[in-house]
Amino acid sequence: MTDLYTVTDMHLSLADMVNKPLFGSAPRIDILHGLSFSIKRGEVLGIVGGSGSGKSTLGRVLVRLLEPSRGQVLFDGQDITHLNEDALRPLRRRFQMIFQDPMSSLNPRRTVGSIIAAPLKLHGFDRISVRVDQALDHVGLPRSFRTRYPHELSGGQRQRVGIARAIAMEPEFILADEIVSGLDVSSQAQVLKLLADLVADLGLTLAFISHDLSVIRRLCGTVMVLYQGRIVEHRASDALFAAPEAAYTRELLGAIPLPDPDQPWGAQAG
Amino acid sequence: MPSSTPGFAMLDARAMVKRRLGLRLWLSGGWLVVLVVAATFAPWLAPHNPLEQDLFTSRLPPFWMAGAEPGYWLGTDSLGRDVLSRIMYGARIALVVALIAGTATALIGATLGLIAGYFRGWADLVISRLVDIWMAFPPVLFAILLIAVMGPGLVSVIVAIIVIDWTRFARVVRAEAMAQGAMDYVASAQVAGQKRLGTMLTEILPNVLPTIVVLLTLEMGIAVIVEAILSFVNLSISTDFPTWGGMIAEGRTSVHQAWWVLVFPLATLFLTVLSFSQLGEGLKDRFDPVLR
Amino acid sequence: MSAFLSIRNLSLVLKGGPRLLRSVSLDVEAGEVRGLVGESGAGKSMIGKAVLGILPRSVEVVEGEIWLDEVDLLKLRPSERRRKIGATAALIPQDPLTALNPSRRVGPQVTDRLVDILGWKRADAQARALELLAEVHIPDPARVMRSYPHELSGGMRQRVLIASAFAAEPKLIVADEPTTALDVTVQKQILHLIARMQARHGTALLFVTHDLGVVSKVCGSLAVLYGGLVVEQSPVRDFFRQPAHAYSRALLAATPKYTDPMAGLNPVPEAVITAVQAEVAQADASWRNGGWRHD
Ligand SMILES: Nc1ncnc2c1ncn2[C@@H]1O[C@H](COP(=O)(O)OP(=O)(O)OP(=O)(O)O)[C@@H](O)[C@H]1O
Ligand SMILES: Nc1ncnc2c1ncn2[C@@H]1O[C@H](COP(=O)(O)OP(=O)(O)OP(=O)(O)O)[C@@H](O)[C@H]1O
Ligand SMILES: [Mg+2]
Ligand SMILES: [Mg+2]
Numbered sequence: 001m002t003d004l005y006t007v008t009d010m011h012l013s014l015a016d017m018v019n020k021p022l023f024g025s026a027p028r029i030d031i032l033h034g035l036s037f038s039i040k041r042g043e044v045l046g047i048v049g050g051s052g053s054g055k056s057t058l059g060r061v062l063v064r065l066l067e068p069s070r071g072q073v074l075f076d077g078q079d080i081t082h083l084n085e086d087a088l089r090p091l092r093r094r095f096q097m098i099f100q101d102p103m104s105s106l107n108p109r110r111t112v113g114s115i116i117a118a119p120l121k122l123h124g125f126d127r128i129s130v131r132v133d134q135a136l137d138h139v140g141l142p143r144s145f146r147t148r149y150p151h152e153l154s155g156g157q158r159q160r161v162g163i164a165r166a167i168a169m170e171p172e173f174i175l176a177d178e179i180v181s182g183l184d185v186s187s188q189a190q191v192l193k194l195l196a197d198l199v200a201d202l203g204l205t206l207a208f209i210s211h212d213l214s215v216i217r218r219l220c221g222t223v224m225v226l227y228q229g230r231i232v233e234h235r236a237s238d239a240l241f242a243a244p245e246a247a248y249t250r251e252l253l254g255a256i257p258l259p260d261p262d263q264p265w266g267a268q269a270g
Numbered sequence: 271m272p273s274s275t276p277g278f279a280m281l282d283a284r285a286m287v288k289r290r291l292g293l294r295l296w297l298s299g300g301w302l303v304v305l306v307v308a309a310t311f312a313p314w315l316a317p318h319n320p321l322e323q324d325l326f327t328s329r330l331p332p333f334w335m336a337g338a339e340p341g342y343w344l345g346t347d348s349l350g351r352d353v354l355s356r357i358m359y360g361a362r363i364a365l366v367v368a369l370i371a372g373t374a375t376a377l378i379g380a381t382l383g384l385i386a387g388y389f390r391g392w393a394d395l396v397i398s399r400l401v402d403i404w405m406a407f408p409p410v411l412f413a414i415l416l417i418a419v420m421g422p423g424l425v426s427v428i429v430a431i432i433v434i435d436w437t438r439f440a441r442v443v444r445a446e447a448m449a450q451g452a453m454d455y456v457a458s459a460q461v462a463g464q465k466r467l468g469t470m471l472t473e474i475l476p477n478v479l480p481t482i483v484v485l486l487t488l489e490m491g492i493a494v495i496v497e498a499i500l501s502f503v504n505l506s507i508s509t510d511f512p513t514w515g516g517m518i519a520e521g522r523t524s525v526h527q528a529w530w531v532l533v534f535p536l537a538t539l540f541l542t543v544l545s546f547s548q549l550g551e552g553l554k555d556r557f558d559p560v561l562r
Numbered sequence: 563m564s565a566f567l568s569i570r571n572l573s574l575v576l577k578g579g580p581r582l583l584r585s586v587s588l589d590v591e592a593g594e595v596r597g598l599v600g601e602s603g604a605g606k607s608m609i610g611k612a613v614l615g616i617l618p619r620s621v622e623v624v625e626g627e628i629w630l631d632e633v634d635l636l637k638l639r640p641s642e643r644r645r646k647i648g649a650t651a652a653l654i655p656q657d658p659l660t661a662l663n664p665s666r667r668v669g670p671q672v673t674d675r676l677v678d679i680l681g682w683k684r685a686d687a688q689a690r691a692l693e694l695l696a697e698v699h700i701p702d703p704a705r706v707m708r709s710y711p712h713e714l715s716g717g718m719r720q721r722v723l724i725a726s727a728f729a730a731e732p733k734l735i736v737a738d739e740p741t742t743a744l745d746v747t748v749q750k751q752i753l754h755l756i757a758r759m760q761a762r763h764g765t766a767l768l769f770v771t772h773d774l775g776v777v778s779k780v781c782g783s784l785a786v787l788y789g790g791l792v793v794e795q796s797p798v799r800d801f802f803r804q805p806a807h808a809y810s811r812a813l814l815a816a817t818p819k820y821t822d823p824m825a826g827l828n829p830v831p832e833a834v835i836t837a838v839q840a841e842v843a844q845a846d847a848s849w850r851n852g853g854w855r856h857d
Contacts, residue, residue, distance in 0.1 A: 018705055101658065188772075
């Protein structure tokens with residue numbers, strides 16, 4: 001297997017608008033502090049970590065919504081660290097992101113059908129209408145939802161529209177940011193099975209940000225644990241769950257609520 | 271249970287819901303349509319020549335009062351000119367000003383606001399500074415100054431309205447566009463590989479359009495008022511052509527002998543401004559998918 | 563009506579369409595946490611919205627009563643209802659980002675309620691907000707107060723909304739999937755915080771979630787919703803020991819456990835879906851025969 005992504009010593013800082021002086025430019029705050037890792041083709045990488053630790057930010061760097069301030073990001077051997085928007089455009093079809101906040105990632109004044117079709121049109125896909133229907137089928141939404149607006153959906157239904165939009169593009173890489181927390185377990189199972197099938201059949205590579213370690217365990221081959229903008233642990237999932245090394249990982253595992261009212265919370269971790 | 275995909279039976283209830291037409295839209299739209307028709311076809315519809323004076327028919331009351339003469343539905347003024355015909359011709363000026371001044375103001379202000387709010391950076395810096403400086407001038411002074419330089423007339427009125435009011439659009443639209451720009455659907459369009467300009471037009475614009483429409487119709491109402499005021503103080507087009515403002519000014523002097531000369535143009539003006547302001551909200555109610 | 567929140571036979575329809583909620587009855591006692599689980603799109607958020615009087619315009623109540631603190635909300639005039647709800651209840655909404663105004667800083671959005679509805683002084687409200695943000699474990703609260711919503715992480719936004727729901731110490735909180743964006747350690751802290759709040763003020767909590775693990779830890783009892791129909795209501799222990807309804811059993815079976823990599827993550831079986839859908843259809847049929855607009 002070859003590396004799809006190679007990230008070396010990647011730093012990211014953002015403009016700190018809160019402390020921006022009246023004149024002049026804003027100071028910068030560091031969010032990610034020198035991450036190095038790689039994602040193999042066909043790998044399913046789970047990304048966990050504390051709230052605010054920089055998972056979504058890392059995701060935005062991988063699909064180059066944000067530009068690293070230092071370090072290097074290679075996609076399929078190509079340096080995309082500082083590529084400008086025009087140079088990125090041909091690559092964009094190949095990596096997609098499903099956003100954490102479903103409502104804000106859907107244009108409120110577009111119908112579901114046109115939301116899913118828009119990226120397809122941009123990249124000159126054929127049989128767009130068929131593809132939209134297929135995508136809706138895949139995520140378990142009725143085809144009649146094409147004419148709905150996002151605010152007419154439930155939270156989980158919105159999330160699935162976001163998933164449908166990404167998979168319709170048939171990308172090589174999907175960054176899924178917290179996409180199943182708003183779904184009931186049955187729909188979760190369906191969506192995860194769909195993703196697993198795409199990985200197995202089409203060689204999709206997946207980075208899966210989630211707080212649900214049980215889901216991570218089921219889905220992901222490797223797990224990366226972020227803590228305050230740094231990687232504290234990055235190992236094969238079985239090994240990590242069997243014997244967590246970092247203190248923070250142990251803390252996380254200890255806080256998982258198992259679905260059993262009699263099990264005291266926090267006592268089940270090894 | 272209707273279900274389009276086997277295995278899933280999520281109910282799609284919305285397909286069966288009908289949209290209700292707002293009363294507000296009907297009333298305001300209806301009045302404006304009547305006005306537009308009356309103005310456009312005034313030469314054929316108006317019962318009399320609006321400029322024709324006839325001292326034998328001066329101060330005739332409206333049709334339902336004693337002493338009314340057939341054909342003069344809303345009575346005549348002190349020079350014997352037919353009030354209804356004059357209102358119809360006055361509508362031409364009012365609507366032309368509303369239409370041209372309103373759309374031009376909206377176009378200029380909204381475009382600048384959209385660019386400033388979405389592209390940020392130096393474009394925003396330049397436009398925002400311009401708006402700030404512009405707004406430091408008191409608007410009425412500005413208008414009078416402008417007309418003093420350009421001379422009274424229809425064009426001056428329109429230019430004055432545009433020059434004063436584009437900043438309102440620019441400010442509101444900029445703030446809206448900025449808020450929308452922070453949403454993830456914009457990031458999503460970028461991930462899909464859409465160009466910045468395309469994103470502005472297909473993602474941001476539809477979301478600020480409802481605001482623009484409401485502002486636009488308000489602006490049209492304002493334009494009608496401004497035109498009326500300027501013709502009231504005789505700064506609009508030449509006095510002999512009928513304008514609502516001019517009619518109100520004339521009617522005021524003889525309100526005790528012939529109230530109708532004042533009241534009918536005033537009521538028309540009021541209804542028109544009200545309709546414009548309601549039209550925007552009505553359109554939003556009817557066509558904006560989000561507010562329901 | 564003894565329960566603090568008592569929903570009786572509530573049916574909602576999409577105007578001119580079918581029912582979204584099918585004669586739902588649900589009680590939440592003071593000091594109780596009542597879980598609400600079920601399929602995505604089953605109408606869980608609709609229940610919360612109905613209680614708080616924020617249903618979308620296209621949805622209307624066709625029958626039922628919503629008793630809050632001994633008053634039937636649906637019988638009140640809209641202005642009275644708003645006042646009653648504003649004074650007693652609060653919502654932790656499902657969509658953090660859309661619940662916050664993108665063009666305003668976070669701070670005033672948290673304090674607005676205190677200042678506008680409860681008439682606090684701005685400085686007091688400010689201090690209280692800072693305290694609350696610290697309580698929900700937001701690092702550097704003063705900074706967050708001055709940030710815009712898009713500058714916060716998903717979990718921080720969610721905690722901001724939790725804090726602002728707590729601000730006025732409401733008697734009832736409708737928490738619509740309040741911890742979906744929180745990591746498990748913060749989630750645990752927040753849930754403990756909620757428990758403390760409840761012990762202190764006797765707050766009643768309607769807790770919508772998909773996480774049965776969380777349900778088992780914080781809820782006293784729960785209701786399972788499918789297609790707008792309550793298919794099971796039980797105390798939590800019974801639900802996990804011997805779930806009464808086939809759909810509940812399927813839900814439990816579908817729940818993954820990190821301790822057992824092979825457990826869970828199976829969709830609810832077709833047969834169960836068919837059966838529960840028949841139940842929904844049955845409920846509709848008898849409702850139409852019995853209760854359809856007698857008046
Ligand atoms: N536009 C921005 N300006 C300033 N700071 C930001 C911005 N976006 C994110 N941050 C900060 O970066 C940090 C990491 O945010 P990020 O959204 O990546 O966290 P996360 O790991 O996804 O957390 P969560 O699980 O809560 O979603 C947070 O402290 C956040 O406040
Ligand atoms: N404004 C609306 N117009 C039409 N249908 C709507 C509207 N809002 C919601 N719905 C529909 O009502 C049903 C119930 O929605 P609700 O938001 O209560 O679901 P939910 O149980 O909260 O689901 P989730 O767990 O996904 O948030 C859904 O099928 C949804 O599609
Ligand atoms: Mg995040
Ligand atoms: Mg919901």
